[in-house]
Amino acid sequence: MKLKDDRKYALIFRAALKLVAKKGLSGITMGDISKEAGIATGTLYVYFSGKDELINALFAACRERSVAVSFKGYNPQQPFKPAFKNVWLNILKYRLQHFEEVIFLEQCYHSPYITAETREKAQQLAAPFYALIARGQAEQLLKNIDSAMLITFIIGAMNELVKQIHYSGIALTRSKINTSFELCWDALKA
Amino acid sequence: MKLKDDRKYALIFRAALKLVAKKGLSGITMGDISKEAGIATGTLYVYFSGKDELINALFAACRERSVAVSFKGYNPQQPFKPAFKNVWLNILKYRLQHFEEVIFLEQCYHSPYITAETREKAQQLAAPFYALIARGQAEQLLKNIDSAMLITFIIGAMNELVKQIHYSGIALTRSKINTSFELCWDALKA
Amino acid sequence: MKLKDDRKYALIFRAALKLVAKKGLSGITMGDISKEAGIATGTLYVYFSGKDELINALFAACRERSVAVSFKGYNPQQPFKPAFKNVWLNILKYRLQHFEEVIFLEQCYHSPYITAETREKAQQLAAPFYALIARGQAEQLLKNIDSAMLITFIIGAMNELVKQIHYSGIALTRSKINTSFELCWDALKA
Amino acid sequence: MKLKDDRKYALIFRAALKLVAKKGLSGITMGDISKEAGIATGTLYVYFSGKDELINALFAACRERSVAVSFKGYNPQQPFKPAFKNVWLNILKYRLQHFEEVIFLEQCYHSPYITAETREKAQQLAAPFYALIARGQAEQLLKNIDSAMLITFIIGAMNELVKQIHYSGIALTRSKINTSFELCWDALKA
C-alpha cells in the first residue's frame, strides 16, 4: 500500500514559491506547479482540494515558518537591545534567504485566494512580537507609543530593505547591516 | 466618425483599480473591467491594445500621479525639516486617499504584466526624492549614509503605516501623524 | 453589433437531444454538443451558464413542447371518446416523431442535473390532463377512481408502446394504433 | 493468498444501486462506488475489469433476479386469472421493494454502458411471460392480439404505477392494488 508522501507537500510548496517569485501569483497555473514539482497534475488534487486550498496552505506555512524562525536563540535573560537585534537579524536573514516567500506573502495579501480565516490566523501569529515590544517599553528603552505603530515601522522598513538588497544585487556587508539596524533602533528608542 | 473619448481612459483606470483592490491582480479579467467601467469589452481594445498594455499604462499613470503630488507646495527656501515633513505628509495623504493605487502598484511589481521598460521608467521618477535626501545630508541634518537606504526606510515604513491605518479602520489623528513622522525623523536624523 | 442568436438555442438543443439519444445522458460532453451544433465550445457558455443549466433548460423545453402539442385540435364540444382519442393520438404521434425527447426526459428524471425546481414545474404541466380525465369521469365514461392512477396507466402504457414500436422497427399501421387505443380505453372505461 | 470474497460482489452491487438511485447513472464514479461499498478503489478492479463490466454485470443480475421472482408460487394447474394475478403481484411487490433496481435498469437501457450482448440476453428472459400470455389467449381469456403489445401494456403501466407509488409516498392499500389490477385486466381481457 502506498501512503501519502509527506515530502510531496514540501515539493509542491517549493515549486509554487519558485514560480510565484518568477511569474507572479497571477501567472501560475496548476499545470506549471505540477510540472515544476515533477508530479502529475492530478496528483496535486490528492494533496490539495484545489488551487485555493493549495495557496492558502502555502500562505499559512510561510507565515508560520517565518515567525518560528524569528525567535531562534532569543534569551529573555539577555539585555534588551542585543536580544532585540538578534530577533531583527533573524527576520532579516530569513527574508533574504527566503525572498520567494516574501514575494508570495505580499502577492497573496490582496488576492482573492486567501480566505478571511487564513488572514485571521496569520494575524494571531504576531503576538510574540507585541510581547517583545512591550518588554522594551517596560524597560523604558523603546518609545512609549502604540506598539502596533512600532511594529509597523520595523516590518515596513525591513520589507523594503530586503527588496532593495535583493534587487540591487549589492552584497550586504556587516557594516551595512549594522547601519540599517541603527537606523531602525534610532527610530524606536525612547 | 467619433474620436476617442478621453473620459473613457479615466473610467477604465478607475474600474481596474477598484477591482484590483477588491480581488487582486490575479483576479481581474477584461470582462470584469469593462463591466465595472460600464462599457463593452470590445471597447477596451479601442483604448488599449490588450491587457498587458492596459496594466502597464495604469501602472505608469499611478506612479506619475503619485510622484507629481509629492512635491506640491514644496518650497526650497523653506528650512529642511518642515519642507521634508510637507513632502512626507503629501505622500501619506495621497496614499491614504488613493489606497487602491498603493495596492495596485504593489501587486504589479512582481507580476509578469509589467515590462522591464515600464519598471525602468518608474525607477527614474524617484530622482526628486534622491535630490531631497541629498539636500538634507548636505545640510548635515540627515545621516550621511547611502541615500537609497534612507529612502527605502522612509518608503517602507510609510507603506506599512498606510496599510495599517487602512485596515485597522482607526481614525488618524493629528497627534498620531506627528508621532509617526517623529519616528521616521529620529531614524533619519544625523 | 451582433445580437444573441435565438436560433442557436434550437441548434444547441437539437444537438444535445441527438447525442443523448445516441450515447445516453452519461455519455455527452459539452465538447460533443458544441461540435454537433457547429459552434465553438465557449459559445455554449454564452447561452448557458454551464452543463446543468443547459440540461435543465432542455428538459423544461421538452416538457413544455410535449404538453403544448397534446391538446392540438382538442374541442370541448366534441363527444368525450373521440376528443380523448385525439389527445391520445397527439401524444403518441409526438412521442414517436420526437423519440429523442422521450429518451432524454426519461434519462433526466433520475439524474443529478435536474433541480427540484425544474422537476416541480414539470409536474405542474400535467394539470390539463387531470382536467380531461375529470371530464370523462363527470360524464360517467371513465372509471371513477383516483385520476392519478388513470393517468399513470395511460402514460405508462404509452411510453412502453412508443419504445416497443421504435425498437422493433415494425411499421405502425392504422389498425395497430386502433387496437392499442382500444386496449387503453377498455382499461379506463367505466 | 486470499480468495475473492463473494460478499464483496453484493457489497459493490448494493453500493452502485444506491448511488444510481440517488444521483443517476451519469452521476456515479468508481470512487463513489468504492467509498459507498467501504472498500478501496483498486479493489473494484479485482472484481470487475472496469466500469463497463461492473454495470453490465449489475444489469444482468438485476434482470435475472427480477424475472426469477416473478413466477414464485406460479402453479399451472391454477385457473388463469388468479395465476396471472399472482405473477402480476410478484412483479409489483418486487419492483416496489427494489425500486433502486427499477431506476437502474431504466437508466441503463439507453446508456452506452450496456453492450448489445447484454441487451440481447435480457430480452431472452422475457420468454416465460410470452408463454403466460399465450396460455391466456389459448384459454380465450385474453385479447387475441400481438402478445408483445399486451406485455408492453402490462409492463408499461406497472412501471409507471411503481414510480407513482414510490414518489407520491402514499401507502398502497389492498384495495388500491386490486383496483390497479382490474384496470390492467380490463385492458387485456377478451
Added chain:
DNA sequence: GATGAATGAGATTTCATTCAT
C-alpha cells in the same frame, strides 16, 4: 468608435485505471 457575441487556447478539475506496497 461602440458593441457584445463568438472564438479557441488554455486553465482548472475530475475520474477511470494503474501500480507500488
Added chain:
DNA sequence: TATGAATGAAATCTCATTCAT
C-alpha cells in the same frame, strides 16, 4: 487480495481577443 496514492487523458469552464454589425 487489498490498498489508496499516482497518473494523465479528458471533461468543464474561463477569458483575452476578434469580428460582424
